[in-house]
Amino acid sequence: MIFEDLPTTPTSEELIDKAFSRAARSGNAKSGLEAQQSMLQTAANIMSDNLENVVTAWPDFEYDVDPFYYELADAILDVSIAHSDGSGDDEPTTGVDALRQSLSQVSWAGRKTREIHEEYQSRLRKTDIDTARKHRQQAFARLADIVEQVDEHLRLINDARNELRDLPEINADEPTIVVAGYPNVGKSSLVNDVTNARGETDSYPFTTTGIGLGHFERDHIRYQIVDTPGLLDRPPQERNEIESQAVSALEHLADCVLVLLDPSGECGYPIESQLELRDAIEDQFENVPVLTIGNKADRSRDVEAEYYMSVETGENVETVLEAAIEAISYEPELPFDG
Template sequence: MIFESLPTTPTSEELIDQAFSRAARAGRAKQGVEAQQSMLQTASNILGDNLHNVVTEWPDFDHVDPFYGELADAILREEFASEDGIDELRQHLSELSWASSKTHDLGREYIGRLPNDAEKARSLRKQGFGRMGSVMDQVEDDLEAVGAARDALKTLPEIQPDVPTVVVAGYPNVGKSSFVNAVTNASIETAEYPFTTKSVDIGHFERDHITWQLVDTPGLLDRPADERNEIEDQAVSALTHVGDVILFFVDASAACGYPVADQQALRAEVGDRFGDAPLVTVCSKTDLSAEIEADCYMSVEGGEGVTETLTAAVDAVGHEPELPFEE
């Protein structure tokens, strides 16, 4: 996942301590004016290079997959308590880029101004350190914000946008989790959205040597849009970029606690939201009731229709692997 490898963002205090302590060691290795020059060079390099690295470790959001871009924007809007997510992060990174250039410039400026007198050079070097410290004070909040953004995004659910994906939807307790557990070839991966206490469940299965992804999103696609907050709604929008087909589960018995009419209304809403992605309606819990019109009828409990439901999802997509060019 693109944000998982982002390194921990240092604080302003940590960078200042590192730069000035390393500079002091560099100065002790030399004498007179040369020692002051070495200290300025070391401090400016450490500050400038580390700030530059913080900025360049982040991906270019203009080239991030739309799923991760939109989800990241939602999470950062929540993190920053702002109407801007990615744009605000870009502003913080821009400030750090300025500070990187400024600390390098200050190192060069003060090295160029050092007199031949060792004591005067020492005084000027201290002045240079003071100005570098002032620059770091100016970006203290920017470093903190970038660090908070990194911590929020590193826990994003690891959904793979380039893998054909079945999104499972429907009200709670309609049999979605039982189905996902029944058809996946490994244990379910569970991850939490940073903006909710709900988890996303991700499973995988293979069909015709192609690995497919199954995504169940409790807290997002299990209730009407007017019950989701703005951040959750944007997360649903992000999911539209990865959903190749929607399996919508309806419990015709209403044993799930939701009237069939409400379930069908949510189905229509989800279908509209995902636009061109085919929607396959699954009547689940057929051991209790099958009294609705659906594309598939299934009972995980009774072991009926499970494979057929998965096949219907795959067939609805019509996904074909890319084959090597043949003469």
């Protein structure tokens, strides 16, 4: 997953301590002007390299992050930190925008540490040892000040890393069927029945239950089938703002939505409420095929649906899957053969 291997981001204090302690060791190995130059070069290189590595470890959200993960990340990053634009007017920035601004500030700090290094190294070459020591101390103070200025941004970046690294691993490039409907209508049973999904569960950070994720193949094409408890199992008005944004992210992932209904009423929700949820999902996923499936057909078919099935008995399950595959009409990219 794109955020899984992000490294821990150091705080300003950790970075300064690391740089100066390494610099002291390098200075002890030399003497005179050479020692002062070595200390400055070591400290500046450690600071600039670490700051640049913080930035380059992250993918480019504009070009490298699939829209599904972009919106999901934006939903999860509930940070709200005022970033100054230099005009004196601070406006709160949230989500991915706040993260990108923090990465930009850290990138700036990396450049500044290199500039300070270049400025003071030229001074150290043209002076006596006592003056060189003073210049090196001044450089250290300025380097520390630059790193301390971005401490808030370093902490925000590390918080974002901790929140995003545990996102469920879903392949946004694979054709995907999303299963929706009220609890107990048979969604997880369907996912488990048609795939090897048992145990393939993980949680979005903002839901209390794990998603169901499975895979199956048809004609050498692998399909994902996803159940999202906590998101598409209740009406939109019952979702909080973050959950609503996560549903918007699912619009980028879903190639087909199966809305399961339980006309038997055993799920505990009246069929009228189930149909209202179906209508809301159709409105939300207006650019995606949405199929209405009457499950538990061995007990009741007292609802108008496009297909009827029973996961428990296996009746028409394959028919429903084939209908979803046909609705997706996925065409794999073939190599150009001239």
